[in-house]
Amino acid sequence: MMGDVEAAARLSAAVGWAHRQEDWRFAAAAGNGYVACSEDAIIGTAFCWTFGDDRATLGMLIVAPERQGCGIGRRLLEHVANVAGNRMTFLYATAAGKPLYESVGFRACGKLTQYRGIPAHIPEKHALEQETLRELADEDMPAVIQMASRACGLDRRDILLSLRALARGVVIEREGEIVGFSLIRPFGLGYAIGPVIAAPSHDDARAKRLIGHWLAQHAGDVVRIDAPETANLDPWLRHLGLTPASHVVRMVRNIAENVQLGELDNNWRYYAVINQALG
Known part of the structure; x- marks a missing residue:
């Protein structure tokens, strides 16, 4: 994932995220990142971070705007969920993304606001x-x-x-x-x-x-x-x-x-x- 940081930063900018390349490097160094590609272009990302033997978090699930609705997000989610395995796994979901996460076994357990x-x-x-x-x-x-x-x-x-x-x-x-x-x-x-x-x-x-x-x-x-x-x-x-x-x-x-x-x-x-x- 480290070599894909520049492309990942462009992808996050395309969906309105303000992440810098430095922010992506920190995320990539701390966990396991995966990309979806089409004709050598990165069109999606997803991460899994593990904490000890029994906990994990998932995040940075992004799909290029022009490729959304094609099942790419689901495949990325299923992959990182498999990486997390049987660990108790957490993530934060938007209202739009919540049904996708529910479909693979996630359930709501709290709320968070970004100020x-x-x-x-x-x-x-x-x-x-x-x-x-x-x-x-x-x-x-x-x-x-x-x-x-x-x-x-x-x-x-x-x-x-x-x-x-x-x-x-x-x-x-x-x-x-x-x-x-x-x-x-x-x-x-x-x-x-x-x-x-x-x-x-x-x-x-x-x-x-x-x-x-x-x-x-x-x-x-x-x-x-x-x-x-x-x-x-x-x-x-x-x-x-x-x-x-x-x-x-x-x-x-x-x-x-x-x-x-x-x-x-x-x-x-x-x-x-x-x-x-x-x-």
Whole structure:
């Protein structure tokens, strides 16, 4: 897939995605990418990322506009679903794509909204009594990885170590313990904030401080945040000038009926994902 990055970026631009070649390279390095070709031209893409032995995500499923409706998307989806195998597998679907995913065994298990815009206001610094916000250090990574893995149920070690090379990060610390963190990286037309994970707090002050730190630094830039419905940040983000750009449904496959997919660890809350492909 690495050698196809330039063509894949052109394909994503054709369907209105703002992904840069650098964004494609990161996705390709982290997972398994596949392309559909016609006369040496790439007309479709799909990815599978695995996390440990029993989890996976699918994404970056794109078909060239002029070739949509020909079954290419289904074949790509079936291929990456087979790569994921029996793993519990997640993806995010648009309303238009949801029936296709349902037809191969996925079912809805949540919602996510992509917020995007140029911050219109500098957010106030929410008071965090006896807590400090500081730059993420290399020695913080084991704690951050454990926190992220517990919050979302996916092994976050490899993806966060890869993301660390591209992103800047901050943590909130209380009495020597990390109680929240957030990352920001160049993405698309500007910057993406995520993941954002924190211990729950009154009025979600920790999460707002972690996000607001970056919004204040990028007041003139386009910023994107992909927030699960459980984040409860909608009024606050809208007030700051970030408006909903899209709504998607989280879907899962290969899950036992007795498995619950709410908050996986009540000690931590997922306020923003890395992106819709990687969760």
